[in-house]
Amino acid sequence: MSVPAFGLGTFRLQGQVVIDSVSTALELGYRVIDTAQIYENEAEVGQAIAASGIAREELFITSKIWIANFAGDQLIESLKESLQKLRTDYLDLTLIHWPSPEDQVPVAEFMGALLEAKRLGLTRQIGISNFTIDLMKQAIAAVGAENIATNQIELHPYLQNRKVVEFAQRHGIQITSYMTLAYGEVLKDPLIEQIAQRLQATPAQVTLAWAMQSGYAVIPSSTRRANLQSNLGATALTLSDADMALIATLERGHRLTSPKGIAPAWD
Template sequence: MSIPTQKVPAFGLGTFRLKGQVVIDSVSTALELGYRVIDTAQIYENEAEVGQAIADSGIARAELFITSKIWIDNFAEGRLIPSLEESLRKLKTDYLDLTLIHWPSPEGQVPVAEFMGQLLQAKRLGLTRQIGISNFTVDLMKQAIAAVGVEHIATNQIELHPYLQNRKVVDFATAHGIQITSYMTLAYGEVLKDPVIQQIAQRHQATSAQVALAWAMQLGYAVIPSSTKRSNLESNLKALHLALSADDMARIASLERGQRLTSPKGIAPKWD
């Protein structure tokens, strides 16, 4: 069986919760260390700072993969594309490599077909190379596929870590050729304290973070860990070269406990 080409690079930098000079420093350091994939979002209120760090790095745009996400306030007809153009201005770029719908519309206020149709139009206009979704359940993925065709959905970015392996969503996405991007792969640092992860890390002379990230990438998921510390940014990169055994993978698989950490009230869908 041939391995499908990944639509989203396996490893990147997340910028959630990072603002002002903190995000500028994080992105600048990451780019200096060799990161080339940066993930941001309209609601993070840091696109301008991310754009500044990228511009100041002097790295050619063609070498970078930049993702942003459309916020729920911008789903209504006629609002999505102008909001994306504003993101592009802030990020100082003519196009995004990937644009995601950040969360489904609360209680279906804006139909999936309406915002996905506008997102596909943005792709056709050249504002974004690829489009995708985030925090979508199986039912919502079905609606997105019906709206624009599965070939246009590059990824579903979801909370996914050893304690929440989201298998129902993963199985559906994988069966339809939609790549999974794992956010919060380290579960806000919770998994770093896990004895099983620590034992595996010790055996590989690796860090617990490297093990969790390597586990996700070995399953075919893209990961976007964030950090403000140079040492962690540098260390996380080494996960790309860590190969876990089948036994390691099975032991981490057994850590599933349905522990969801992100479910904003009034926004989160009814989870699978």
């Protein structure tokens, strides 16, 4: 897989909170960190990484370009700013965070700029986030599917996004699942709890293992050391085909993230 299966998300974490989360995660063995320009925490993430003393080549760092930075030469300039904040010469993966509202900046324009950033060595891989099938088609037409490492989408047992997943996988585009735990909602699900008890695992471990076994990368976040440590345990958990089939039945189209004025017309 071009994107590592397991990493740390930093959405909604700022200031000392994100510094502590990233520092603890790196200490526990995490090597994949996901941030974004709009999270306003890139500088703190960079600070925590620098303080860890871990060699840059051991890390996989992802950030995302915000919609205000799509036009003209703004994308590459904003990416250079992100690199300064993160204290690195390159990103391992740079994503378009959301499609341009009302197509103000055409997909071909910002994807072309992102591919140029890759050619310039500012990022090793490029990808997209929150893209529908139609938007993926436009992105593929612009830069080729081989240049799109991942589509990072909301995906959890209650929103399995099967049409988008099927299209992406058919074109060799990996899926990264965000909000894999549905803001904690799935952790109270009786079915997930039942599987967790049987496997002597936590509901979070079961859910994350389900996503990874489905072929998705996951980026759960936490501010608590115990949870960071526990989530890491999902990488060693294997679910049976029967368990996977049971979790598949939890789909209910329950979308948690759809910002007004930004979100596309979902599939």
